[in-house]
Amino acid sequence: MAVETHEEDAIRGVVERLTSAYDETCTPEQLEAAVATAHAVFSERPVRDFVPVLVERTVRALLNEAAG
Template sequence: MAIDAREKEAIRAVAERLADAYGATRTPEEIEAAITEAHASFTDRPVRDFVPVLVERKARAALGKNI
């Protein structure tokens, strides 16, 4: 399913928030990987409205492990 501009912008905002929150303990590559993995898990979902929120929650959980 194609990602619309609104979702792309929301995911960029998620990336900025996570970089602010985890930048001191995680590399930019680790943050990007967590976002990419979380986002990929919602690829086949037809309702896209809440995907950015769910991606942020899933990525935060992944980044919060093993600190």
């Protein structure tokens, strides 16, 4: 239970950081959707420690690639 709460808190932090970093190019809703999509990719992974970091890197890479 504590692991889930920690991961949820970390994912909220990812959304906040990305919202701050990409506020001029994406809406908060778009960023939340991108984070949710990236997070879902890792849903069946047994090791959860690095999921928030991997989600943030995935979304940043996608957004940077889209920006050109």
